[in-house]
Amino acid sequence: MTNDIRTVCICSPDAFGAETHTVKVVSVKEGKNLALRTGETEIQRNDQILWMFGDEHKLLAEIHMKNKIFETYNTDDGRFGDSLELDRYTGSLIIRDTKSTHSGVYHLKIIKKSATIYKRFQVNVNGGGGGGGDAKTHTVKVVSVKEGKNLALRTGETEIQRNDQILWMFGDERKLLAEIHMKNKIFETYNTDDGRFGDSLELDRYTGSLIIRDTKSTHSGVYHLKIIKKSATIYKRFQVNVNGSGGEKPALINDWIVKTVLSFMFAGLIGLVLITCCFWYTR
Numbered sequence: 001m002t003n004d005i006r007t008v009c010i011c012s013p014d015a016f017g018a019e020t021h022t023v024k025v026v027s028v029k030e031g032k033n034l035a036l037r038t039g040e041t042e043i044q045r046n047d048q049i050l051w052m053f054g055d056e057h058k059l060l061a062e063i064h065m066k067n068k069i070f071e072t073y074n075t076d077d078g079r080f081g082d083s084l085e086l087d088r089y090t091g092s093l094i095i096r097d098t099k100s101t102h103s104g105v106y107h108l109k110i111i112k113k114s115a116t117i118y119k120r121f122q123v124n125v126n127g128g129g130g131g132g133g134d135a136k137t138h139t140v141k142v143v144s145v146k147e148g149k150n151l152a153l154r155t156g157e158t159e160i161q162r163n164d165q166i167l168w169m170f171g172d173e174r175k176l177l178a179e180i181h182m183k184n185k186i187f188e189t190y191n192t193d194d195g196r197f198g199d200s201l202e203l204d205r206y207t208g209s210l211i212i213r214d215t216k217s218t219h220s221g222v223y224h225l226k227i228i229k230k231s232a233t234i235y236k237r238f239q240v241n242v243n244g245s246g247g248e249k250p251a252l253i254n255d256w257i258v259k260t261v262l263s264f265m266f267a268g269l270i271g272l273v274l275i276t277c278c279f280w281y282t283r
Contacts, residue, residue, distance in 0.1 A: 023105070023120040023239065025140050028098055029127075036093045036106055036121050048111040049091040054104050060084060063091050098125045122239075140222070140237040145215055146244075153210045153223055153238050165228040166208040171221050177201060180208050215242045 028034045038049065043065055051061040053075065061072045061084060072084040079101040085094040091110070095102055103125045110117040122140065145151045155166065160182055168178040170192065178189045178201060189201040196218040202211040208227070212219055220242045227234040 023122050023140060023142050025122040025124065025237075027124045027126060030098055030100060030125050032098055034095045034098050034102075034123065035087070036095070036108070036123075038091045038108060038110060039119070040090050040092075040110070042089055043091050044112070046113045047091070050107075050109040050111075051093045052107040052109070057107055060106075061086050061093055095123075098123075100125050100127075140239050142239040142241065144241045144243060147215055147217060147242050149215055151212045151215050151219075151240065152204070153212075153225070153240070155208045155225060155227060156236070157207050157227070159206055160208050161229065163230045164208070167224075167226040167228075168210045169224040169226070174224055177223075178203050178210055212240075217242050217244070 026034065026036070036051075040047075043049065043063060045065050047063070047065055049061075049063040050059065052058060053060050058075050059073055060075070060080065063070055063086060070086060070088070072086060074080045074084075079099070080095075083096045083098075083102070085096065086092070087094060093106070093108075103123055106121040106123060108117075108119040108121070110119075143151065143153070153168075157164075160166065160180060162182050164180070164182055166178075166180040167176065169175060170177050175192050176190055177192070177197065180187050180203060187203060187205070189203060191197045191201075196216070197212075200213045200215075200219070202213065203209070204211060210223070210225075220240055223238040223240060225234075225236040225238070227236075
C-alpha cells in the first residue's frame, strides 16, 4: 500500500494579507485500505500520538508509550466500526475497507519531548471499482483570511495566452464562478444559485486570478481552478477559510471615546464642585 506523494509547499502571506499553508490530500477507491503516515520511523519512549477526525477533532486513536496506551476508538455515529488500526512502530493510522463516510479531515498531533508536530490529511474516498489499491496523494493550498478582507486566488500565470481557457468553480458540485476564454472574448464572473457571492467576484485580466472582495464566512469552501492550454490542462484547488472579523480596532476606538467622555464629565464635575465650594467660602 504505497502512496504517490508530491512535494508540499509552505506559502507566505500574499499581498491581501491572507495566510496560506498546505494540507495533504489523499484519494482512495472505496473498499481499499489506506495508511496515513506520521513520518516517524520509530516511536520513542516519551512520545504521545493523537489521531483526530473532523472539525470537532473527535479522538480516533491514541498512543502514549510511557503509559502503555495504544488504542483506537470509534466515533459516536459508528462510521469507523472496526476499520481502524495503528502501526506499532511508526504510529501511522491504517483504515481498512474504506467507505465514503470515512472522507474528511484527519488531524495528527505528535507530542515529543522537544517539540509538538501537527499534520492534517484531507481524505477523499471515491466510488469503488477497478484500479489498483494505491492511494494517490497531492496537495491543496489552504488560504485563511479575516472576514471583510479581500482575497486573491492566484492562477500562477504571468499572462493569459490567446488560446487559454480558465474556469473557476466552487464546492463539490463545481458551480461555475468565473470563466475566461480569450479566443471567444469571454471574460465573466457568475453568482451561485444561493446568491452568496453577490458582486464580490472579480478577475485579474492579465493573470486570470480570482479576486473575492469583502469576504464573508459563506465564501469558505473549496475553489477549483482549471486552466486549459494548447499543450496541457492544469488543475489546482484552494481551501478557503474565512474567519470571524477581528473587530478589535472599532472596539478600541469605542472604548477610547467612552473613556474620554467620562474623563471630561468627571473633570467637569470636579470643577463644578470646586466653584461651588469657592462661592460658599467667599460668602
